[in-house]
Amino acid sequence: MTAKTAKSSCTSVARRLVVFVVYDNIVLLDLVGPLQVFSHAPDPATDAPGYECVVASVNGALTTTNTVLSIPSVAAETLADQDIHTLIVVGGDGAIPGMRDAKLVGLVKTLARRAERVASVCSGALVLAATGWLNGRRAVTHWDxxxxxxxxxxxVRVELDPIFIKDGPVWTSAGITAGIDMALAIVAEDLGRAAAFTVARSMVAQMVRSGGQSQxxxxxxxxxxxQAGQFEALHAWIAHNLxxxxxxxxxxxxxxxxxRNFxxxxxxxxxxxxxxxxAAMRxxxxxxxxxxxxxxxKQIAASCGFRDEDRMRRAFVGLLGVSPSEYRANFNVS
Structure with missing residues (x-):
């Protein structure tokens, strides 16, 4: 099974139903981070909420997390006839037994067939991979x-470094907070960058990170x-005087x-x-x-202390393998 059988468009379902699949011992932030993004993303056409969110599990029982909180959910069978815009498999330590749980894997596979987009947060990729949905695709999970x-x-073509990867209608993200980055990128794809920036600003996110950034x-x-903080003040000073x-x-x-001693x-x-x-900080x-x-x-090169464009270009090519212009073409989100 691959995601090639999924619907091709991510804009045809006006309802934009987002379903989060949970199971016992999830990481709470893997769920509530992306859930917060989708719950507060505005539809620029109507200014109404852009998504409807549902948390689902095999039996609809309270789901334990890695905190003192448990999460209520609906039984997955109630969604059997629903058109799903985005299906997200949440991560956590429970993903390891979960990837071997036939009922959970069957649930994800069934819901994925009704979804226009399938995604995972952190170790949720293990459960998603067990369905075969990641076969032949690039994917990432928590580095550990x-x-x-x-x-x-x-x-599965596993990559260690990116914070999230989009391979066709299938998205996977790295550990924990990277799920928020992935959710913001999905909002940008569906509703536009302005909507994603609005959510990021409300969440006091420093920036909307692209998937190509490192974990x-x-x-x-x-x-x-x-760890002793011997050079902490120095690094802060360098950052303000590059x-x-x-x-x-x-x-x-x-x-x-x-x-000499320094x-x-x-x-x-x-x-x-x-x-x-x-050089690395610049x-x-x-x-x-x-x-x-x-x-x-040219302006960036001067403000970062490279003195001229050529020095900055050599630094980018030497360390990243691309020129500044190529880097911007790939990762600019402004």
């Missing part, structure tokens, strides 16, 4: 579950390397260390030289500006 997804379902946050990686000439001598002075301790702690760290900032603004490449 990618190896299991690939081992259990070798016909692995550079800022979080720096914090993990520097257009300056950030020499080792200047950085060492900010850190209150001699240049370079040695920084490299040992962070796993890279100060110069490479600055690239990170430039990526964000290319994704979310209409600023010219």
């Amino acid at each position: 579950d990618c190896a299991m997804l690939a081992a259990e379902f070798p016909e 692995f946050s550079p800022a979080l990686s720096r914090q993990l390397r520097d 257009c300056e000439d950030l020499t080792v001598e200047l950085l060492a002075a900010r850190a209150g260390m001699s240049p 370079a040695r301790v920084y490299a040992r702690t962070m796993g890279m030289t100060p110069a490479k760290a600055v 690239l990170e900032r430039a990526q964000g500006l290319l994704e979310t603004t209409a600023q010219g490449v």
